[in-house]
Amino acid sequence: RRKGIGGRLLRRPQQHQATATVDEFPTAVLTDFTVSSCYKFVMASYLGLLCTGSNAARSQVPAGAGWHSLGAGDGRRWEYGNVPHLDVAILHAVLDWQAGLGDPMAREAHLLDVAQSIETLLTNAGFGIVARCDGRASHNVCVMTGPIEELARQLETRGVRVWFDPGRLRFSAQIFNDSSDLDRFELALETILPQLDMKG
Structure with missing residues (x-):
């Protein structure tokens, strides 16, 4: 409640659900x-x-x-x-x-499945994943260690869109992602990894 105005602030985060009216x-x-x-x-x-x-x-x-x-x-x-x-x-x-996509819970499950696949591919490639608050599931996967700036640059040149801030690389599952996107991401990682200094 804001003093003098009487406003009330309520928050309801919608982390996974694809849409809400x-x-x-x-x-x-x-x-x-x-x-x-x-x-x-x-x-x-x-x-x-x-x-x-x-x-x-x-x-x-x-x-x-x-x-x-x-x-x-x-x-x-x-x-x-x-x-x-x-x-x-x-x-x-x-x-x-x-x-027209059906059950919102099915859409949420799809997003989380895609995110889990991204996380598995990154973990297998040797990147440490940032732990989520309270262990909650999320469609975002973040990496903060390793040669992430170079990884981001290389992925972008191969048409894999990522979000890079200094010190953080974020991968986000989208509702339109499917197995072909994951296959393309896996192939890009396999191509890029030999060029990265994982010890740097």
Whole structure:
């Protein structure tokens, strides 16, 4: 609860489920704002959704925002709120596609199976996996030791998308990954490993 405003912050992490509608969130009816950042399950499109659930919340929403494009020298600087039209179109199409995939628990199981396969391949290649908090399952697999920067570079040149921050390499299972992606990843690892200094 924020002093002076009376706002209440509730969190409900959705770590594995591929999609969830606002009415599935009990917090949506208890809070003024509901924020969903679900890019990992919508084709990795970086899109966050802000839903307002009360008149008090709507009164706090600014009429417009365009800070990202204020410096643009063309018509983009007048675009209302920098609306991510492409992201919205992708989200609309992907949610329709996901709706036809069946049981959400089956989608979750698929994600975790893919992540486990990634983890096994990395472990067999000699990389230590970062332990997950409380042993919980996750679709993310992180490596923080070994020649991870070079591994990331080599994988990218072979069309294997990864996320590298200084000191951390992250692999994320996506709902559209299948055995052919895992086979391609395994082949890339087998090709790259002889070129890496695993003792460095």
